[in-house]
Amino acid sequence: MAESDLPNGRDALQFFRIASLPPDFYYIPNFITMEEEASILGKIPAQRWVTLSHRRLQAHPSTLLKGHTLLASPLPDWLNKPVVERFKLLGIFEDTPHEGPNHVLINEYRRGEGIMPHEDGPAYAPVVATVSLGAPICLEITRKSAAADEEMQVHSDEAVSTNTRSQYIAPTRILQEPLSLLITTGPAYKDLLHGISPVEIDDNLNAETVANWNLLADSSLFEEAGGRSERATRISLTYRDVLKVSSAASRVFGGLGRR
Ligand SMILES: O=C(O)CCC(=O)C(=O)O
Numbered sequence: 001m002a003e004s005d006l007p008n009g010r011d012a013l014q015f016f017r018i019a020s021l022p023p024d025f026y027y028i029p030n031f032i033t034m035e036e037e038a039s040i041l042g043k044i045p046a047q048r049w050v051t052l053s054h055r056r057l058q059a060h061p062s063t064l065l066k067g068h069t070l071l072a073s074p075l076p077d078w079l080n081k082p083v084v085e086r087f088k089l090l091g092i093f094e095d096t097p098h099e100g101p102n103h104v105l106i107n108e109y110r111r112g113e114g115i116m117p118h119e120d121g122p123a124y125a126p127v128v129a130t131v132s133l134g135a136p137i138c139l140e141i142t143r144k145s146a147a148a149d150e151e152m153q154v155h156s157d158e159a160v161s162t163n164t165r166s167q168y169i170a171p172t173r174i175l176q177e178p179l180s181l182l183i184t185t186g187p188a189y190k191d192l193l194h195g196i197s198p199v200e201i202d203d204n205l206n207a208e209t210v211a212n213w214n215l216l217a218d219s220s221l222f223e224e225a226g227g228r229s230e231r232a233t234r235i236s237l238t239y240r241d242v243l244k245v246s247s248a249a250s251r252v253f254g255g256l257g258r259r
Pocket residue numbers: 105107115120130139194236238
C-alpha cells in the first residue's frame with residue numbers, strides 16, 4: 001500500500017474510541033511492548049517519589065510553579081522515546097498549544113490504593129495520555145453531577161430528595177491493562193470526573209460493566225478469573241501539555257522588572 005493510502009493518525013484513532021462513553025476516550029491496548037515497559041520501569045528515579053496518603057507521585061521535568069506554570073525544560077529521554085514519538089504518529093497532541101506533551105505525572109498505586117474522583121483542571125490543554133505499567137487497574141468515570149449528589153449524601157443526608165437520588169449515575173469503568181494507552185480529551189476531560197477505588201480486587205468485570213471490554217488486549221484473562229482482577233502495583237505515566245510555560249531567563253527578568 002502506498003503511504004498516501006494509509007489512514008492518517010486521527011482516522012486510525014477512531015478505531016480505538018470507547019463508543020459507549022461520552023466523547024472522547026480512546027483505549028489502545030499494547031501501545032508499548034513488555035521490553036519497553038521494563039526499560040521505562042528501570043529508569044523511574046527512586047529518589048523523586050513524593051508519598052501521598054494513598055499513592056506515590058513524581059513530576060517530570062519538574063513540579064508546576066505557582067499559577068500552574070511550568071519552568072521550561074525538556075522531558076527526559078526515557079519518557080520521550082518511544083512513547084512521544086508514537087503520540088506524533090497518532091496526532092494525539094496535534095491541536096494543543098505546544099503540539100506535544102511537556103509534562104508527565106507518574107503515579108504509583110500499590111494493592112488497595114487509589115485516587116479520589118477528580119478533574120484535571122485548567123493548568124493543562126484538555127488532553128491526557130496515560131500509559132499503564134505493571135498490574136491492571138479500573139479507572140472509574142463519574143459525571144460531575146453524580147459526584148455532587150454523592151457529596152450531598154455525605155454532608156446532609158436528610159436534604160437529599162428521592163429525586164436527586166434517582167439522578168445518580170453509577171460510575172462506569174475503564175479497565176486499563178499494562179502496556180495500554182488511554183487518551184482522555186474534549187468533553188470527557190472537561191465534564192467528567194475520574195478516580196480509582198482503593199480496593200484489593202476489581203471484580204464483576206465483564207462486557208456489560210467494563211466500557212472498553214471489546215478493546216482489551218486479552219479479555220479472556222479476566223473471564224477465566226471469574227471476572228476478578230487482583231490488584232498489584234500499577235504505575236501510570238500521564239502525559240500532558242501545560243498551557244503556561246516560563247523560561248528561566250524570563251523569570252529572572254520578570255523578577256527584576258517588578259522591583
Ligand atoms: O493513574 C491514573 O491513571 C490516573 C491519574 C490521575 O488521574 C492524575 O494523575 O490526575
